[in-house]
Amino acid sequence: MWITALRKPQHFLDAGHDPNPTGGRCPVGATPATATMRAAVATSIPSERLELADVARPTPEADDDVVLRVHACGICGTDLHVLAGESYRPETPFVLGHEPVGVVVDAGAGARAWLDRRATITLFTGEGSCEACRAGDERLCPGLVSITGVLGEWGGYAEYLRVKAHHLVEVPESLSWADAASLVDGGATAANSVRVALTREPRRVLVLGGGPIGHLCAELLRVHGVAVQVVEPNPLRREVLRDIGHDVVTSAEDAGAPVDAVIDCTGVPSVLAPGLQALGPHGTYVLAGYARVPDVDFAVVSRKEADIRGIRSGRREDLESIIALAADQRIRLPETVAWRLSGVNDALTALRARQVPGKAVIVPDSVWKDGA
Known part of the structure; x- marks a missing residue:
């Protein structure tokens, strides 16, 4: 760039x-x-x-x-x-x-x-x-x-x-400073990622990574009434997500596949292959986090006629929308x-x-x- x-x-x-x-x-x-x-x-x-x-x-x-x-x-x-x-x-x-x-x-x-x-x-x-x-x-x-x-x-x-x-x-008065800070880039990225994932009206979405962006993606999908499962190997983050009612597994291999969309929030090269395998036909793989992956077999993408969509933060409207949802307590931060x-x-x-x-x-x- x-x-x-x-x-x-x-x-x-x-x-x-x-x-x-x-x-x-x-x-x-x-x-x-x-x-x-x-x-x-x-x-x-x-x-x-x-x-x-x-x-x-x-x-x-x-x-x-x-x-x-x-x-x-x-x-x-x-x-x-x-x-x-x-x-x-x-x-x-x-x-x-x-x-x-x-x-x-x-x-x-x-x-x-x-x-x-x-x-x-x-x-x-x-x-x-x-x-x-x-x-x-x-x-x-x-x-x-x-x-x-x-x-x-x-x-x-x-x-x-x-x-x-x-x-x-x-920033509304109802949001604490710390909560508002959690939304600035991570929230805009999550809102953009979910907007892209919802383009084909998925019934099931797999979120890779339960950090701040993955957490917010799961919450936004819940608001939209879409079934979501989160992959998170870190036990601290798994516990947080399970405590608020999300379905969380340790690895993509443990997830219920196939899914209509995957939102990859990890930036970890090793999750790309199992994430693509979890996609069903015409699925969408959303790269909210990204990494250099030295060895990628794109045959699985072609065989499923899958889409890969990159995400770079979000638009002003994405940030405004997630701030409003948080201020109204419609999502858990x-x-x-x-x-x-x-x-x-x-x-x-x-x-x-x-x-x-x-x-x-x-x-x-x-x-x-x-x-x-």
Whole structure:
């Protein structure tokens, strides 16, 4: 994928920091030239750790800019892959975090109607004039400019975040910060995946992976009245799903086949073959998670005349729809486990060790209250 117009965010360059921040705070009583904020910074990639540092606090630079005070930010599996050097390669230093929620605390002249409102964001900035952008599919833009918190613009592992007002999506008061953060990218991805899977009106769907996205897919399918079975080898996540009434098995080989659609939320190469085997004729295999699979026998795809559909996050409408369902308590959300921003590396370690039953969320220390 070609990414154009990428740049270091101005708020870092203006701060006068060394390009590899060490995390030192301004001395007590000092008056810095620029107001600062605390952030978890990727100083190199690949890396297993983020560095806590003081960087310049962003301010509006254009009429349509807003500044969000971050109250929570979800950790996505993509973040782990980026840090491992297995995915996107943002220019370092870089602040990850593409699942932020917070309150708008500053705005340019054209965006002041957003002040004091709870909001989250859509992630993708396209070049604006292509067919995909005009159709609301900025994430598919061939000349993609930025993915907030992934490439280009810095993300939400920080106390503040600057975005364009047209990226904002309102967050209802009925959703906690942590629950809202669990929906930003994972929820949009799940809603898009289920929308694609439902195209052929399936009667039975198999969801591979019971993590946050798989959990939300299962809940959305339940709302639509479609029979769903989830494959999840992690006993922590199996227990969570079974406790709320879902049919969960350990492997795809144990699932009741054939099914009309498979939604693969794992990003694990080894599940592709058994997942395809579980499909019935004219079935749909939806890739919500993706991986490099070195040896694929596509004969099974041809013999079943199956469709394989890729998923890249979701549209604004996908995010809005799943936020509304969650706010109305029509879907049960993944269990959230929160860490302070200063403990972000502990959260990353727990995720790598598969010790998180649901969604990991980071909360800036400055807004932390009783475990978020």
